[in-house]
Amino acid sequence: MHAYLPEVVVAAGALAILAWGALRPSRTGPGVSFMALAALTAGVLTMIMPGFAGGEGASLTGEAFIYRVTVLFAASLTVFLSHEYILVSLMPATEYYVLLLLSTVGMMLVAGAADYLVFFLGLELMSLPLVLMCAIGRGSSAPKEAAVKYLLYGLTASAVLLFGLTMIYGIQGSWELDGGDFRAGGAAAAVALVLVLVGLSFKMGLVPFHMWMPDVLSGSPAPVASFIATGSKVAVFAFAGRALATSLGDFSPIWFAILQVSAVASMLWGNLSALAQRDVKRLMAYSGVAHAGYLAVALLAADRLPEESLASLGFYLFAYVFMTAGCFALFAAIETPGERLTTERLAGLGRRHPVVGAAMALFLFGLAGLPPTSGFMAKFWVFLAAVHADLTWLAVVGVVASAIGAVYYLRLVRVIFMDQPTGGAPPVVPGIGVFALLLAVLATIWLGVMPGRFLEFIRYTTHP
């Protein structure tokens, strides 16, 4: 039970907010945001508490320390983004934060699961609140549409995944990741592996199972979109790294071949599709597909070089969370709930708000992989691991895709700094979203300029 303490703390926070909301008639006070933040901070503190030792325990692995912490950071950043947004769009704050915290618990379970059953329960606990969070947005029908799409695609993925998991259980007789002789299953094991891989690809947003990402992200409110883009990605990739590269590694030729095609397609198709987008949240969704492709390269490299590649995966996810949340912090600040946020709306931002514009440019340069940002270091480590694992051709495809990606990231920078606004530059609502921007800027610069210590730390926690 001790290992689940952080999850318990966060879940307790959710219950406390629920009780508080029931007792108070007004449901949009600032207090709720701070309660949610306090619960998440308590979760982080529990993680780094002396004696917690990485949280190794029944059905939970200590190697996931960094992923669980990253999920908590992603959730905290989402709270910063949500506070003003909720006030402006009149969303019910209590319910929103309860769902957010419960989803966070689900993500942490997925990230840390050493057991297929815990993983599946976590996955459902993560996804269902996210569906409701999409639907909670007021205004047009877009949020509802996004919610329904997320629900349907999510259910399909879950069904496929569950089918695969039950087959695995049937073969090895236990739910454990390292339980028994999976290889003995023969053809049935191969089918189970493919089903699990398809289910995971849905959640990771890899081509060809990425179709839900653009629709869901563009339809949901910016803070929710940010949480889906960052938190759930961290959780699922963390689990995929552990399951594919270690436990199911016996069958590497099968998943390796499938994932290889999928990674290349994601990197290229994600970046090429993003070129054509005018809706910034759709653009970020396709960019997320491309980044899922780079992350899949780390998974592939982990087949031959597990320690280094999984560490690079952890670093990439951590850096990605901050850069992406930073971008969405800005979108949340200028978005009119219920309206599409097009790239034109960002025009002139850099002239009117030079500091915010510069922060945004930093995140975009980071996502494009330019130094001196964390995005560069993350790509550097992943591609270095790939070259080390004799997958040089994947690294070459990766850098070609990055060059394509640079086109639209830089185009956004151009819009922000060089284009003339059509109807006046958008006003930026000041608020505690500024903290999200600040944290993201610090993380992006720090990990780009002085990554040495953190690299060692990640390497140590992912493989003690």
Add this chain to the structure above:
Amino acid sequence: MSDGFPLLTLLLFLPLAGGLAVTCIPERLERLAAGAATAVSLAALGLGLAAAGRFDAASGIGPVERFDWIPRFGIAFHLGLDGLSLALVLLTLFLVPFALSGAAGGSAGGRNRFLGLMLALETGLLGVFMARDLVLFYLFWETMLIPAYFLLGVWGGRHRVRATTRFMIYTIAGSLLMLVGIMVLYVRQTARGGWGTFDMEVLAGSAAGAAAPWAFLLFAVAFAVKTPVFPFHSWLADAYVEAPTGLSMLMSGVMAKMGVYGFLRICLPLFPGEARRYAAVAMALALAGALGGALMALAQRDLKRLIAWSSFSHMGFITLGVFSLTEPGITGASFQMVSHGLTTGGLFLAASCLCRGGGGGGIESLAAGPAGGRRGGALLTFFALASLGMPGTASFIGEFLIVAGAFRAGAWTGLVACLAVAMGAWYMLRLLRRGVYQPSKPVVHGGIELTVRETALLVVLGIALVVLGIFPGVLTAILHAATAGILAAVGGA
């Protein structure tokens, strides 16, 4: 490893820190910002001269600073200043104050930010020339694009967006390929055991094995895009023409040299076998660029465009010197890098002063010559002559050495190189005849004369060119040991 005072590190980051400070100065205190920026660039020049004082020309050994940066991968913050680096560092430090003042004429709005970004760019340029670790080299090589992107995209000319996009995509694609090359080098050498190093000096001794041709090509393409070498040049004309004057000066004067520097610093010593094998191809491309650039320059009616193509032609010529793999060729290429940096800087500065008359950049409507300002005409004449390699200017020495190297590499190579020199004279003299000395030239805008300040700046640049032309030994002495080292590594004549 560094002995005491970290002079190089200070030199490297002083412009960046100064740039940040200048950016923070309020918009209305423009003159203060301009003064501060110039002061920072001059202080950096002073530090650079102090660092030059620690350089021993006889042995070619200069100051070195080394700190562990990312020990996990064996990446070090390793700076060094040998003869080749020193020459280019001094060129950069010398040109930046001119580039800063060159900005004074144009560019509406946000001047403080402009100056701050120019100083940040200076740090990037210095970093590339001083880095002795491949990752550090890459870091500065790429980081520098960020200030360049904003300088070109915000303060550029009418077609700045197209120019910026092309420039960025070309260079990013090229440098990302170089990143793979760096990784391949690293991994080849670590396969022999444990964690490796990105240190250029260590890697120079060890061949990359079977992957060497690929790694060489990945590096070579990145450098070829930056130089640019034919056929990777299509970004050049737009970028040079649309850039604000200060940036044009640094782009053609210094940034283009980064590519050639990369050939000399990385391609030749790290891949001697491949460099020898592909030298003929490289020389053919270089000559194609030199001739093609000259032909394009002949066809231009716009002064800045003509200078841009002439710069391309000269860079091809310099690349020819590098890949002749001979002593005069490499010395000449290094020498010509400095002299071309000064010449093209002067040409762009003069062009921006002469074109502001309102007649656009058309050669026929220049505000120079008998009808217009005499000083402008005289100075443009001087820099045009310097560019075509008039004896007494630095370019003569550089071009002479390169042609000598080309003849040593092959008689035909030498002959074609001579043809390129002759064509350089042709388009420059035609420019002077049409733009400045046309007898029937109508008075277009009542003669716009250079200000005293502009004249003074151009005269100082001109003096530097003449001094190097008369006393080339100053520079060749600095370069000698570095050239000898490269030749020994590559096994050339």
